[in-house]
Amino acid sequence: MAELKQALQAEAKAVDHMLDLLLEIPDGAEARLVEAMRYSVLGGGKRIRPFLVMMTSRLFGVDDQSALRVAAALEMVHCYSLIHDDLPAMDDDDLRRGRATCHIEYDDATAILAGDALLTCAFEVLADEETHQDPNVRLKLISELAKASGMNGMVGGQMIDLMAETRELDLPEITRLQRLKTGALIVFACKAGAILGKTGELKNHALRNYGHDLGLAFQIADDLLDVEASVEETGKKVGKDAERGKATFVSLLGLERAHEQANMLSEQACKHLDVFDKGTDLLRQMTHYVVNRRS
């Protein structure tokens, strides 16, 4: 696990550097907007999604600069969703990654706009020819990221999550919610390397399936952390789900079965990587990391 943590840190640093370059603070009064964007997107985090982009890209020998731009764009989308999710009108959270959330540090209006601008910037970055010389690769990235993060992906999942506050969901419904809300972006992260590397169906599907199982394991572990971990460990509020009476994998499966399920999915995710001869060590370690992390 030490090797993975070191690699996570190294890639996080490289992605932060790319984000720093992409989000230059302008001269005008709108500087505050870009400061808020930078506050959120450069405010730490495990950077699991960017890491998955980098690792899957290396499987195909993709140029690091290409992969870093895609990783940065994806992190912008992830961070925009956190900013909007934390707003008073949504989850009303004031702590994220151990710091004040964007609307607490700035204000609600700035946070809404910072989220909007991050989402927009992600597509601008992907459309730029510096991301990949092949126009069809850039279009595929844009199309897949839009699908993963829009009404039939992440935002759709967030809507189901909102509806879940008034009606308790069952296991298939929770699974679908999470597949959309957190799974879709994780699957995109895993497929990004395959898209950049223009690989065939077999490896593309293997990475999609890896991402699917990893994403679900990640979410079950997240639900477990909400019950078992402390604010100090996670850097965000815990016990939220129980407080709101919302169904989770833990409330539906119980602690023991939730742990079992997460471990099973973690092993299953690993198996999908068998189609690759080499280069999957860190991706395999990742499957254990997501279920055993304490933050």
Add this chain to the structure above:
Amino acid sequence: MAELKQALQAEAKAVDHMLDLLLEIPDGAEARLVEAMRYSVLGGGKRIRPFLVMMTSRLFGVDDQSALRVAAALEMVHCYSLIHDDLPAMDDDDLRRGRATCHIEYDDATAILAGDALLTCAFEVLADEETHQDPNVRLKLISELAKASGMNGMVGGQMIDLMAETRELDLPEITRLQRLKTGALIVFACKAGAILGKTGELKNHALRNYGHDLGLAFQIADDLLDVEASVEETGKKVGKDAERGKATFVSLLGLERAHEQANMLSEQACKHLDVFDKGTDLLRQMTHYVVNRRS
């Protein structure tokens, strides 16, 4: 003007039909999200931006289906900005296009997500090969729309507008604010036809300049309407700027000079169209319409 109004209505109908096709209501609990998106995007409006896309596309014989998809994507971005702008944390408006705003009809959280999903969907639509067979045209549209609507465009302008509540802006600052906040999307609308038609620099610049002057004239007229028109005419709250003590073209120039300036810009916009031999009648009428409208 009757000819223009008829043409505006005809194009609005065609764009509405395209938006209806693109925003299919799904089966799951996220149906509410797409209903809110449809409520806002199919809720009337003058459809000036889509109209400009259609008219400039016709100058180059662009296929109507291509133009309609771009027009629909642009209207999604415009409507997302209205939804977020109307939120309690922003302008706190409950009336838009003569109807309850999205967060009043639904709720704040749903409105935030509906805006997010519309923005995302716009890029998904543009990336689709049905929009144009040439990948580089699609990428150019995505790149230009992202720039026009992001931190260096519309959202940047909205941020400056927020800052203007605490510090009174002067004329160059107001002009820059409006160039970003409303001008950038109008310029995009005017350039869309040139991008789709793959025309040269001369005509591209002519349409950009037309859009620039038209956009500024539009905004001055908007400031005048806020002073001179009624709620019944505009379908939205009026007298807002004065109430908030915000500087506008009218407060800085006075009524008479604001009217003069709008008319001057309208004529100037027309002149840019002289590089075209024909097909610009409705675009010329549009320059008069934007300064003489009552809504």
